[in-house]
Amino acid sequence: MLHSVAAQPDQAFAIDCRGLRKTYPTRPPVEAVQGVDLQVHYGECFGVLGPNGAGKTTTMEILEGLLPATAGQVRVLGRSWDSDAREIRQRIGVSLQETILSDDLTVQETVRLFRSFYRQAWTVDQALASVSLQEKANARVNKLSGGQKQRLAVACAVVSDPELLFLDEPTTGLDPTSRREVWEIIGRLRAQGRTILLTTHYMDEAQRLCDRVAIFDQGQVIALGTPEQLIRSLGGDHIVRFTCAPVATPQQVEVAEEPWLERLRQLPTVSLVEAEGAEIRLACQHLPAVLTALIDLVRQEGRVLSDLVTRGATLDDVFIHLTGKRLEGTPES
Ligand SMILES: Nc1ncnc2c1ncn2[C@@H]1O[C@H](COP(=O)(O)OP(=O)(O)OP(=O)(O)O)[C@@H](O)[C@H]1O
Ligand SMILES: [Mg+2]
Known part of the structure; x- marks a missing residue:
């Protein structure tokens, strides 16, 4: 049961945001996003990279309809959160930077709970199979390893069979084997024609998974292109x-x-x-x-x-050149 994800002529982009701004009304106010333009094509795996505090999660959460923007236009799957929130919610899947799942539920119960939010959805078994977690179906969440919890978070995001997936740091903190497993899962979801917007601190991950990337720094996009284009820019x-x-x-x-x-x-x-x-x-x-x-x-x-x-040369070199910073978790090479 896969949605058809062909672009409509009047809906050229899966995500189209222009002049996006977000100021948190703290004292002093934090200008977390300062005029971001992003256009993500249907079927594209698009990576948002940047150091801590660059505004990646804030941007994602606005696009996911979880945070109001201070200014700017946002269209998701050709729709607007102001008038079409119900429809958008049924068509997207979200994995937050920190997913808080109930420790007392089993894996199966957790996915069933997320499934209940959607009119049309995969079966629990399909969702667990998509992240290779069937053998843990009856395990409690607090008995899972970090990598298994991350895969469960992805299962919860895909159970709605979404056209558009938001994955905020899907592999942060995972060991190399678990990271590779999550990469394979993302690769399969992408091969099914879904649009994916992911954030990461790992340049090798972006280089491997993403068709295009945007490098964020201090609330702005400072570089945008395919990994090859960005490396060539050096x-x-x-x-x-x-x-x-x-x-x-x-x-x-x-x-x-x-x-x-x-x-x-x-x-x-x-x-x-x-x-x-x-x-x-x-x-x-x-x-x-x-x-x-x-x-x-x-x-x-x-x-x-x-x-x-x-x-x-790698995306790391591009990043260091543009920001003067090394990304967290990036080994010196
Ligand atoms: N609820 C909030 N209230 C006030 N300031 C916030 C809030 N959430 C985030 N910020 C600030 O906004 C800026 C952008 O934060 P954001 O979480 O979007 O960054 P990020 O790029 O996702 O960082 P990380 O890589 O650490 O996840 C930071 O300066 C952060 O301190
Ligand atoms: Mg973040």
């Missing part, structure tokens, strides 16, 4: 990371000297040079040419090169 496919001390005064290691960085920018095909403490990061197109030129330059200047690592 101007180079390779990252070279190293530390390099001037021989004479090793204490200068902490200080990234601007003339030295400028000489690094002149190396062949280098598009970006960034320093973070003693560490320098280059993005470049032609790795062998850069390595040869870098070693020559280091030798000419009498410096000592250490801890040199090369790897392919």
